[in-house]
Amino acid sequence: MANTEADSSLMKKIVSLCKRRGFLFQSSEIYGGLNGFWDYGPLGVELKRNIKRAWWQDMVTGHDDLNVVENAPSVFSMTGIDSTIIMHPQIWKCSGHYDLFHDYMVDCKQSKRRYRHDQIVGRWVEAKGQKIFVTTLASEACESEIESKALKFFKLRAKNKEDLVYSSEVIDLISVEETTSVLAPEAKALDTLTSPREFNLMFKTTVGALGGEDDVAFLRPETAQGIFVNFKNVIDSTRFRLPLGIAQIGKSFRNEITPRNFTFRSREFEQMEIEFFCHPDDSAKWYSYWRDRRLSWYHTMGISEKSLIMREHHADELAHYSIGTADIEYAFPFLPEGEYGELEGVAHRGDFDLRSHMEGKLDEKSNPLEVQLNEKGKPKYRGSGKDLQYRDDLTNEKYTPHVIEPSAGADRATLAFLCEAYYEDEAPDENGKMQLRTVMRFHPRIAPIKAAVFPLVKKDEFQSKTARDIYLALKREFNVFYDETAAIGKRYRRQDEAGTPYCITVDGDSVTDQSVTIRERDSLEQIRIPIDSVVSEIRNRILG
RNA sequence: GCGGGUGUAGCUCAGUGGUAGAGCAUCACGUUGCCAACGUGAUUGUCGAGAGUUCGAUCCUCUUCACCCGCUCCA
Structure with a gap:
């Protein structure tokens, strides 16, 4: 099916707005650019950080580990790590990336x-x-x-x-x-x-100033392996019990053959990954839990149901040790009608990774899983030899945990939120004539700028001072913006394009009623609120 | 990697073998004061990069880079 004219021009508009307003720039642009690399501008960095922060808050620090959360098979814990981009080269041999890449x-x-x-x-x-x-x-x-x-x-x-x-x-x-x-x-x-x-689908580098072929290392093609190789450290250094999810956000690198579609397929990209370790008997339940939970996360962050699908891999696409793999896919405007691009993969990985790092790289095709051997009958890639099994101190059972892996692309999520937010509508100008309005309808949690503060009249000393005071008060908690130039309508439209959910305007009545107008981005509704409740009002609206 | 298209101001684009323009945006002043207002003025360009042809190249030729579309690839 051919790409429609409308979709293609929609993507062009989004790319253009990203450049114009400072969401995304091509990397190394003044030197002609570099294929597959993109930089985030002043608005983009806030957006992406907000997305990562929301993910970390919702998955890790905000997780309720005292109660059985909705739809979960049991109580579980969540924690995080931050491992290095360059790791021991043997890790990539045991993970399978070395051969595959x-x-x-x-x-x-x-x-x-x-x-x-x-x-x-x-x-x-x-x-x-x-x-x-x-x-x-x-x-x-x-x-x-x-x-x-x-x-x-x-x-x-x-x-x-x-x-x-x-x-x-x-x-x-x-x-x-x-x-x-x-x-x-x-x-x-x-x-x-x-x-x-x-x-070479993995980026090669050299460790040590004099390094030769023996010192070749790789930039990680995924953050997951840093979690697997630290599993024992996390268990030993904390009092966490399984089921436990270990999260990590970080850059990964893949030499894509054909970088395409704006930031969708980049060579340097950021992942938000969880490796969720659980008892093998419960892994099927946890797999379906995470699959559904991750899909609904995107919904709560403002992605509409119709533009998001869950695609379960068919049995013949799956490794035999896996109970399932599902991709969460978004209807990106650069794709043909009815096609979706992967935002996140949720995979049941069994005990493949932990065992590979213990025993040596397993042969994915073997059933039951066995260490892959070379021509001499020795392990093709030796494992660490360390015991990565888990001992349940309540039952005294010792086992190799199974792993559920929800692996999300931070840049892909950011791109999806940008595409989802882009909206054109009509708003009346001062003569009542309808004018085209471009508005980025970000969820308030991820909006780069939470609120803008304006004096209606720049030269009015009271208005200007009050607006500045409100601005500085909000700044202690939120990324906010102060603007006193141009006509009020133009200032609103500027904020609409940046996706700022709220605009606060100090006007001529404020001096007598000690109130200001708060204008909502999507509905254009305005209400008056007391000046001393502005900060709490914004806080309540953003946190919901 | 292959084929097609594109590359000119921050954005969208026009243009010509004699070193460039419009609209929007930005800034200043004036006027106005709740949804891209108006007036006046101002700023902005290695014409993607390199080489060649030419007295002279943004324009012609070659090379290269990037982006878009299609194929290919997609761990």
Whole structure:
């Protein structure tokens, strides 16, 4: 389905507003920019920090660990850590990222397709005096695919398939050196594949000033592993019992092949992750608890129900050790109608991660899970050898916890909130004529500026002084803005674009009635409140 | 990575082989005073970057970077 004109122009307007008002800038812009990197401006940094703060408050510090919270299977605890971006390289080998992120890719010059080198298989086949290597993508049906491709290449009919003389079984393309005889999976001519090129999806760096190849380290591609490798530290240094969630907010880095769609797919991005450790017997209940809780969090923060979906992965997409994985997806305006982009993944990870860090990297395909071995029969990647099991001091049961992982993108959430907030309506000007109004309808909790304070008339000493006093009083608790320039209507509109939920105006009556007007962004409603109740009024409105 | 498009003031865009303009925005003054008001004036540009052709390039050529769209990829 094609992207609609309207959606595409909506995204353009949002991108333009972000630049114009200081939400987002392209990184290194004065040098021409850098693909896949974005900076937050004065309004953007407040918005993103508010989102992260709201998440941390709602998930960690504000969590009620004394009572069974709504829909939860039991009482549970939440805490947080902040681990480093660069960690021991072995962590990424045991987590599976090292293998997954080091693919060799080949491009087909004819079909313009790109393949993972290790996924292409083929057979040597000879006919009409020519010997070629016919390839296809590895699958159960690859033998018959190879046959039909070979017939087509040699222009033979199916009944003449005896004319094809095979000189090998199905083997990996990796083992083939004579590339000139290779027929690529979707090519009609020979020798159309480029030589394999390494795709380093993890950013490589070097630890130590003289570091050579032995000192290679990686910028983390996810924050989760910092939690797994600190699980024992957290348990040992605190009196937390399971079930326990450990949260972390931080930057991660992935060398995306194609950064696209504004900040949606960035190479440097920030994650808000929870690893929730629980007893294996309860993991299914906790999985569905977190899935539903995380979806409703976005709703309470102002994302409408219709623009958010929960997509459960099908059983055949899941690793066998996982009970489920669900993506929380948002209808971003840059996507075609009916398509959604991932905001957060909630995954049941079983005991895969903790066991991999204990025993050595497990083979995801093994069932039950076993350590992946190399050609010599030794562990492919050695684990830490440390015991990361949990002992329940009430039952004395010792077990490796199962993990539920709600992993949210802070930048993706910020982008979703920006898109969701963007709204155009009409408001009357002073002549009663309807004018287009652009307003960012952020939830008050995440709005970059909570309130703006204006004197109606700049030159009125009382108004100006009172407005400044209110401004300074509010500033002790909130990010607020003072403006005395231009006409009052223009000041309101400026704040509408910044998404400021409340504007407070001191006017000519204020001196006699000691009251000011508070104007609400979305409804345009104005009410008068006493000057000495402004701070508490704003506080109540923002905290709900 | 491939194909197509775009790149000119803070934003939206016009424009020309002779070193640039509009609207909006911003600022000042005056007037007004509760929803982008009006008047007067002012500020703003390595014309994405580099190289070439030319007496002279924002314009033509090549290279490069970034953004958008489609494919590809998506742990």
